[in-house]
Amino acid sequence: MGTLIDRPLVVVTNREPYVDERTRTGIRHVQKAGGVVSALDPLLRDVGGDWVAWASGSADRHTAPGGVRPVPLDNPRYRLHRIYLTAEEVLGYYTRYANQGLWPLSHLLIERARFSRRAFTFYRNVNLKFARRVARESQASSLVFSHDYQLALVPSQIRQLRPDLAIAHFWHIPWPVFTVLRLCPQYQEILRGLLGADVLGFQTDEDVDAFLTSVERSFRHVAVDYTQGQIQWQGRVIHVKSFPISVDIADIESVVQTARITRWSRAVRHRLLKPGQQLGLSVDRADYTKGIIPRLEALREFFHRYPDQRGQVVFLQVVVPTRSEVSAYRSLFRHVEQESRRINEEFGTTTWTPVLTVRRSIDRYRLMGLYRAADFGLVSSLFDGMNLVAKEFVSAQVDRRGVLILSETAGAAQELDQALSVNPWDPEGFAATLNLALSLSFDERKERLQAMQQHLHEHTLYDWATDILTVLDSQAKAYVVES
Numbered sequence: 001m002g003t004l005i006d007r008p009l010v011v012v013t014n015r016e017p018y019v020d021e022r023t024r025t026g027i028r029h030v031q032k033a034g035g036v037v038s039a040l041d042p043l044l045r046d047v048g049g050d051w052v053a054w055a056s057g058s059a060d061r062h063t064a065p066g067g068v069r070p071v072p073l074d075n076p077r078y079r080l081h082r083i084y085l086t087a088e089e090v091l092g093y094y095t096r097y098a099n100q101g102l103w104p105l106s107h108l109l110i111e112r113a114r115f116s117r118r119a120f121t122f123y124r125n126v127n128l129k130f131a132r133r134v135a136r137e138s139q140a141s142s143l144v145f146s147h148d149y150q151l152a153l154v155p156s157q158i159r160q161l162r163p164d165l166a167i168a169h170f171w172h173i174p175w176p177v178f179t180v181l182r183l184c185p186q187y188q189e190i191l192r193g194l195l196g197a198d199v200l201g202f203q204t205d206e207d208v209d210a211f212l213t214s215v216e217r218s219f220r221h222v223a224v225d226y227t228q229g230q231i232q233w234q235g236r237v238i239h240v241k242s243f244p245i246s247v248d249i250a251d252i253e254s255v256v257q258t259a260r261i262t263r264w265s266r267a268v269r270h271r272l273l274k275p276g277q278q279l280g281l282s283v284d285r286a287d288y289t290k291g292i293i294p295r296l297e298a299l300r301e302f303f304h305r306y307p308d309q310r311g312q313v314v315f316l317q318v319v320v321p322t323r324s325e326v327s328a329y330r331s332l333f334r335h336v337e338q339e340s341r342r343i344n345e346e347f348g349t350t351t352w353t354p355v356l357t358v359r360r361s362i363d364r365y366r367l368m369g370l371y372r373a374a375d376f377g378l379v380s381s382l383f384d385g386m387n388l389v390a391k392e393f394v395s396a397q398v399d400r401r402g403v404l405i406l407s408e409t410a411g412a413a414q415e416l417d418q419a420l421s422v423n424p425w426d427p428e429g430f431a432a433t434l435n436l437a438l439s440l441s442f443d444e445r446k447e448r449l450q451a452m453q454q455h456l457h458e459h460t461l462y463d464w465a466t467d468i469l470t471v472l473d474s475q476a477k478a479y480v481v482e483s
């Protein structure tokens, strides 16, 4: 990584990697959970630079006079630039337009999507605040790396303010097919916003195809080259490519083999399992796209169809609170509790509770220890850009005992082909696959894991970032040569 980044790097995301929260006893400095942050924080810690993000913590202003906070606190490696927003702005751009509009639409859950012109006005104005800060903080040679569906207009806004900057934007979630995209009343503005970038990254080739088709169908004066993944638009060339995001497998392997996490991982098995029982694990933000309810329905089906398996499996679900300002998310929590209780009441005994729920965020080290401890991991997203949990599970399985059961509609399924694949919409098929997973021999589990671990060693988080920034860097150089 070090050799590539000889230019200053400016990362732009909605969520900040470190938040300062006011508590009764003082100020708590928290590292946030979530795919985007998990991916980018190690990168900036490694190469240094600037990160622009919304200041969401209650003590953020206090700890960042002037809007800048060096992070991480114990060993500052880069500068976090905080964007302060009013409650009304957050409601409009984040809760409404991004989370109740673009998020469900991109995951093809059309009936959940709500759009409004008023919310879009907030979205546009808040995006502009981000763009202005980036324009101010960037040096002439900076590479700008912006992210995701909350900031789709930022690339073109930055380009207007600073045409000299090289910009890559990565879209972390699925890109919807055009027939779905066009339901968004502002879809052309969203596309124009993204087309301000030099490089547009998506998780899979399917996303790239869907994006290129959307552009071709939306505008007249545009040339789309599907083979090269290039768009000619307003005298510029935009490179559109899939860059599957990944994890730092070497780091995860070393974390789970520390003495503390090895002990913790053993203790978890000892505490939760009786001899002969297998431990199942799922870890999700409590989001309706993660298929938590369909998974519990499949589990119920499993205990119905395979009575011999009752008492043989303990299923631990970590469900991390998220976006609690949206009512669909609050009700999902209640629903998860009801479904889990139903399974426990129907099948549980005085000595066996089939489903255990952890309803809070767990520190990263222990989370990796849980992955190591499990005999099988369940990822059942209805739709998912990538799903880093699947890759983390495989990475942490140093004892090679765990089977990964993975939704075929998660981006990760395109790479982790030794996982057992499930259709989250098919409870009977899901239950049968779960039964198969439990019966796999140690040798077969080991072989499958080895193949997937090798893939992850060859496609790391650093490769992901390097690939995107290398393409961006060469574009920027080509541009300088031409002009």
Ligand code: GDG
Binding pocket: 033, 034, 035, 036, 038, 039, 172, 173, 245, 283, 284, 285, 318, 320, 360, 361, 362, 363, 364, 365, 367, 384, 385, 386, 387, 388, 389, 390, 392
């Ligand atoms: C979006 C896209 C795409 C979870 N619970 C805890 C915790 N986590 C961490 C996991 C993992 C991350 O959060 C979740 O990442 P996912 O990829 O599964 O999902 P999203 O948050 O929806 O992320 C997704 C991703 O962006 C990256 O491009 O893969 O498709 O939707 O890293 O470990 N971390 C800690 N405690 C928890 O309790 N510390």
